[in-house]
Amino acid sequence: xxxxxxxxxxxxxxxxxxxxxxxxxxxxxxxxxxxxxxxxxxxxxxxxxxxxxxxxxxxxxxxxxxxxxxxxxxxxxxxxxxxxxxxxxxxxxxxxxxxxxxxxxxxxxxxxxxxxxxxxxxxxxxxxxxxxxxxxxxxxxxxxxxxxxxxxxxxxxxxxxxxxxxxxxxxxxxxxxxxxxxxxxxxxxxxxx
Numbered sequence: 001x002x003x004x005x006x007x008x009x010x011x012x013x014x015x016x017x018x019x020x021x022x023x024x025x026x027x028x029x030x031x032x033x034x035x036x037x038x039x040x041x042x043x044x045x046x047x048x049x050x051x052x053x054x055x056x057x058x059x060x061x062x063x064x065x066x067x068x069x070x071x072x073x074x075x076x077x078x079x080x081x082x083x084x085x086x087x088x089x090x091x092x093x094x095x096x097x098x099x100x101x102x103x104x105x106x107x108x109x110x111x112x113x114x115x116x117x118x119x120x121x122x123x124x125x126x127x128x129x130x131x132x133x134x135x136x137x138x139x140x141x142x143x144x145x146x147x148x149x150x151x152x153x154x155x156x157x158x159x160x161x162x163x164x165x166x167x168x169x170x171x172x173x174x175x176x177x178x179x180x181x182x183x184x185x186x187x188x189x190x191x192x193x
Contacts, residue, residue, distance in 0.1 A: 005029035009037070019045035044127045049098040050086035052183035053108060053137040054163070054193050061166055061193070062106050062137060063180065065157040066148075076176075082159065082169065083177040086130070094118075094131035102135075105156050107146030110135045116186055121178060130179060134187065163193045 007027040015021040025039045053062040065082050072079030087101035095113060102108050113135040121130050148154025161169075166184055169175040175184075187193045 014041065019043065041125065042127055043125055046088045046090070047094075047129045047131070048086055048088045049094040049101070049131040049133065050084045050179045050183065051098045051102055051110075051113065051133040051135060052084045052180075052187065053102070053106065053110070053135055054187055055137055056193065059163050059193055060160050061163055061184070061187070062108070063159045063161060063166065063175075064105055065159055066155065071176075081177055082175045082180065084180040084183050086179060094133075098131070098133050103143065103146075105146050105148050105154070106158055107144040108137050108141045109143045110137065110141060112136065116183075119179075119182070132179070132183060132186075134183065134192070163187065 005028060008024060009027055010025040012023045012025075013020060014023050020043070022042050022044065023039060024042055025037065028036050028038055030036055054060070062085070063082050064085055065080055067079045068076070068081045069079060071081055085098070085101055085105045087097055087105070089097045092100065094115070098113065099110060102110050113133045116132045116134055118129050118131045120126075121128060146156065146158045148156040163184070166175065167188065170181050170184065175181060
C-alpha cells in the first residue's frame with residue numbers, strides 16, 4: 001500500500017560503481033498536516049538471503065569466516081567476521097539463492113529449508129530486505145569443501161561449531177554480525193537447539 005504522505009520529488013545517482021547510491025529528495029506530510037521537504041541517501045545493493053544450518057544430533061551449526069573490509073576500516077583489527085552463509089539474490093528467488101550460496105560457501109546440498117522471516121537490516125540507509133532461513137544438515141549432504149567462488153574473490157573458511165560455543169561467541173564479541181546473532185538466537189528461542 002502506497003504511503004500518500006510521501007511524494008518523491010527527485011532521485012539522483014551519486015554512485016553506481018559497485019551498487020547504487022541514490023540521493024532522494026521527497027516531500028513528507030507531517031502529523032500536523034504541514035509538508036516538509038527532506039533529502040536522504042539510500043544505498044541499493046539488492047536483496048539477499050541468509051541461512052543457518054544446524055544439526056540436532058550433534059548440536060552444531062555451520063558458519064563462515066571471511067574478511068570484511070567495512071569492518072576493518074571501522075575498528076575490527078583483522079577484518080575477519082564469523083557469519084551465517086548469505087548472498088545477494090541476483091534475480092533469483094530467495095530459496096534458490098540460498099541453496100546456491102549454501103553449496104558455494106559451505107559445500108552442502110540442502111533441499112528442506114524453512115523461511116523464518118524477512119528483515120530490513122539497516123532501514124535508515126540501505127534498501128535491502130534480507131530473507132532468513134534455517135535448515136538441518138548432515139554429513140551426507142556434504143558435496144564439496146565450500147569456500148566460495150574464486151571469480152567472486154571469495155575466500156571463505158567453513159566452521160562447524162557447537163551451538164553453545166557459538167552463543168558464547170556472541171557474548172565474547174567473537175561474533176558481531178547481526179544476521180548471525182539473529183539466527184543463532186532464533187534457534188535457541190524456538191527450542192530448535
